[in-house]
Amino acid sequence: MNEDEWMNILVINGSPKGGSSNSLKLAHAFLSGAGWSGAETVTVADTEIAPCLGCFSCWNKTPGTCVIHDGMSGTLAKIIAADVVIWTFPLYYFSVPGKLKNLIDRQLPVNLPFMAGGNQSGGHPPRYDLSRQRHIVISTCGFWTAEGNYDAVISMFNRYYGVEKCTWILCGQGELFRVPELSSRTGAYLETVRRAGAEFAAGGINAETDAELAEPLYPRDVFEKMADASWGIAESGETQADEGLNFTKQMAALYRPDGKPRVLEFCYTDLGKTYQILLTAQGSEVITDHFRQYTTRIETPFALWRSIARGEISGPEALFRRQYKVLGDFSLMLRWDELFGASGSQRPAPEKRTPKESPRGTNMAVLLIPWMAVWIGAAINPVAGGAAGVVAAACVPLIWMIFKPVVFERISVALVAALSLAAILGQDARAVITLSYGMFGLMWLAGAFTKTPLTAYYSAAGYGGEKAFGNPLFMRTNRILTAAWSALYLVTPIWTYFLMGTRAAAYTGLINAVCPILMGIFTAWFQKWYPARWAK
Numbered sequence: 001m002n003e004d005e006w007m008n009i010l011v012i013n014g015s016p017k018g019g020s021s022n023s024l025k026l027a028h029a030f031l032s033g034a035g036w037s038g039a040e041t042v043t044v045a046d047t048e049i050a051p052c053l054g055c056f057s058c059w060n061k062t063p064g065t066c067v068i069h070d071g072m073s074g075t076l077a078k079i080i081a082a083d084v085v086i087w088t089f090p091l092y093y094f095s096v097p098g099k100l101k102n103l104i105d106r107q108l109p110v111n112l113p114f115m116a117g118g119n120q121s122g123g124h125p126p127r128y129d130l131s132r133q134r135h136i137v138i139s140t141c142g143f144w145t146a147e148g149n150y151d152a153v154i155s156m157f158n159r160y161y162g163v164e165k166c167t168w169i170l171c172g173q174g175e176l177f178r179v180p181e182l183s184s185r186t187g188a189y190l191e192t193v194r195r196a197g198a199e200f201a202a203g204g205i206n207a208e209t210d211a212e213l214a215e216p217l218y219p220r221d222v223f224e225k226m227a228d229a230s231w232g233i234a235e236s237g238e239t240q241a242d243e244g245l246n247f248t249k250q251m252a253a254l255y256r257p258d259g260k261p262r263v264l265e266f267c268y269t270d271l272g273k274t275y276q277i278l279l280t281a282q283g284s285e286v287i288t289d290h291f292r293q294y295t296t297r298i299e300t301p302f303a304l305w306r307s308i309a310r311g312e313i314s315g316p317e318a319l320f321r322r323q324y325k326v327l328g329d330f331s332l333m334l335r336w337d338e339l340f341g342a343s344g345s346q347r348p349a350p351e352k353r354t355p356k357e358s359p360r361g362t363n364m365a366v367l368l369i370p371w372m373a374v375w376i377g378a379a380i381n382p383v384a385g386g387a388a389g390v391v392a393a394a395c396v397p398l399i400w401m402i403f404k405p406v407v408f409e410r411i412s413v414a415l416v417a418a419l420s421l422a423a424i425l426g427q428d429a430r431a432v433i434t435l436s437y438g439m440f441g442l443m444w445l446a447g448a449f450t451k452t453p454l455t456a457y458y459s460a461a462g463y464g465g466e467k468a469f470g471n472p473l474f475m476r477t478n479r480i481l482t483a484a485w486s487a488l489y490l491v492t493p494i495w496t497y498f499l500m501g502t503r504a505a506a507y508t509g510l511i512n513a514v515c516p517i518l519m520g521i522f523t524a525w526f527q528k529w530y531p532a533r534w535a536k
């Protein structure tokens, strides 16, 4: 099936909300995936469609024509002409909204009055040949799941149009599609709907896409807590006008426990309000008084929180610009997405990934090992050290099958191979080793000025992977660290040269190996300390 075969696409938008319908967002995603830009839409809310009178005139007195002359005449003609009808509507009382039901009832002229065989429970034959026609039902409902809520709707469409003619996209938690703060999750769902559209136009929706469409946006408990908080009304019925509190409750609902108890304090500086979320192994609880000692306190205008939650500005970017303050334990901020990510529970479980899909990490040892082979080996015996350097450099491409290659590792392989050959060919070991430290230092110096600083490649894994490259504070921290490493390796050749003129020459490599170990410890500490200091 392709667009040429589906010439006439008709969208029937049955939501009383017209253009601002949640369900219509899904329908638009489907249309865009299918490439059906020319689809025509009937907005039921804007069309005059009176209820069927039940007079059967369309069957006996004026066959095929209704006695009521309103917007349904034109709509019926469009339905008859359509190759594909996309029905989009909200679930109302486990059925379709009233005005859409009027439209459905007013299709009576499309059938002949006679009783048809075939269906066990009875039916009427069609007046027109609509055998080519397909129906796509796209609907959202307010409960956490679509399952079990659409039985009446499914039965109605399947009975009237035929099971094999109907395609279904039914989505619970529909009201979340209008919450910009949750767009990372709802956007992902719309992307799946778009894919479903593309697959439908190409022949049929894949089982995998169907399964993804059936997954709830959020787990039931998360959704229900968020939904309850969104009304701004306490169960007692009293209105809670405090948007800061509602927001804090919604944030708490998104919490995914990691087993570590914490007290997260929110101070909304513009609202003059403070709330705490107790984060426990079981979940979260918002408290508004009798505050505990906080683990982490975030001081920020509420307006900024909103902007961050809506994706108008990134949290790390706002922190870099010192638009908010973090006091206490900063480590929670580094794991924010993992603990409060609005992206839902649909992340692929690690065991579901095939080895090919699982992202390879980087490892700084891959960068250091070839250099250390030359430094330690050549200081003991130039030829043996040179050979060790060549072997180590040759092994690096094999290690890249496990770890992701970094551009500086490629440069290292070339430099170490050249230096090792020079040592094997009888170049003075003192000169080769001194030069190698100098080259290593220059490579680090260059790495402090490249778009991505050298250490960033190795520390990104602990900060959400490569997306940390978009975090200005992370990049600044790593630029400083890379500069510090380059300073160390630019002075190392000086003492190395002198050390190699003494009786301790053979131990130069070993002595100098202590430096990267100490620097590694400093790096691990600085990566946590510097952003925390900045945030205060």
Ligand SMILES: Cc1cc2nc3c(=O)[nH]c(=O)nc-3n(C[C@H](O)[C@H](O)[C@H](O)COP(=O)(O)O)c2cc1C
Pocket (backbone or CB within 6 Å): 015, 016, 017, 020, 021, 022, 023, 024, 089, 090, 091, 092, 093, 094, 095, 140, 141, 142, 143, 149, 173, 174, 175
């Ligand atoms: C009168 C009314 C009845 C509703 N009945 C149900 C229902 O039976 N089950 C349900 O899950 N949601 C129900 N809802 C919630 C809507 O289906 C939900 O808000 C939907 O996402 C709205 O979609 P729309 O923006 O496309 O109109 C009802 C909403 C209204 C206003």
